[in-house]
Amino acid sequence: MARSQSHSLAHSVPSVTLVCLYNLFQSVPSVTLVETYCKGKNLVIAGYYQANENYSDNELNHVARTIGRKVQENFQDACLLMVDNRKVKVESVSQPYKIYTLRESGWKDSDRKNLSEDSISKEECLYALLKSGSQRQLCDFDNHFDDVKNDWRNLELNDLISRCT
């Protein structure tokens, strides 16, 4: 997740999907590419999101904590987003992730404020996008390394999301 350095908005700008499962080695070149790209756009990596393979498993694991710490070294207010698989359905999406921030004692679940109007409209937008199958257009680094034409910046999709929200 990248954020513009000069802004202090609470919202994040586009995120990049790295790799799926077990291919963690390839996250090394992926993150390097993302970092170089971010520097050029005056962006900074502000957080990390993860969805676990196991449907019922929405706990932070060692990988998430380690990567989160690395992100936090470069951006103090870094946060981790853990996707709750059970809450992601085409017919309804509600608070599909938990946010964690780094405190002295480790990564802690941060209090979610009550659903604002803004959050509700975002969820409605998310529902519309899922319904239309937009997620099928998403390119991650796995897709990218299979064929470099697959653009991990997902410019069209991010544009669609910005117009929606």
Add this chain to the structure above:
Amino acid sequence: MAHQVGFDEARTTMKKYREDQIRDSDLIVSLWEDVVADKCNRLGDELWLVYEQVCTSALDCQRFDIAEDCIASLDIKFPKSIRVRRLQGMFHEAKEEFSEAEEEYKSILEKDETNMYARKRQVATLKARNKIAEAIQKLNEYLKSFMTDYEAWNELCDLYLSQHDYSNAAFCLEELLMSNPHNHLFHQKYAEIRYTQGGNDNMELARSYFAQAVKLNPNNLRALNGLFLSASNLAVTSSKGGKDKQLNLKYATWAAEQIQIKYQTQQPEAQFKDTKIQECLEKHLDSLQSA
């Protein structure tokens, strides 16, 4: 999603996905519901394979209604079939009814103890319940009887990786490499594990296996990345002296060139320039020179 697709196109797509073992469950369920289901009598004998395919896809998408219908139809056509009972077991698994699933697989094995599918589903059931250590043990037992099942060796490797047990994961890959010495993906994966383990010897092994993967498939970008990173790592950390450093620098430079050529020739120019691959590679090589 699939409304605009015609029946023949849907049928061909589903057949291709069966043959190539592509797992795009969302699409299969959509093709079935929107296009094929109403005209399924046109499928002939292919219908039964399609039912099986749609069933497993529906389970992936939590569409238990569709899965149940498929199993019912298959059960009528093939009563007491072990293959259908396996689907029933998977249905229970998808609904997280793990005891019922286990019962189903046990009774399949009582009837046919050589049924590898039921044994593998037992491992899957343990994995789904996050009982990874038991899944590993069960899979090891399975492999004692079915040691040529390369899919199972790969799965065991992934289970070990999830537990950060890199030595055992490497062992699994070694088994795969022995039986599939020309598979560039296995060389690449083995190299990645060795790289992750770290240390000079492992890094040199990683570099060799990445190089072999590139030799077997020059289009393997992941292997090129790996060759670049492992050679770079050795150029900086190797204690074998200046000549070794120079050699590794040469390997890293070569890999970087190959990566750049690939990006430059296969990516649109705007994308190549905006994502700054060249800058990234040059910066990395410069830091090696000065290290």
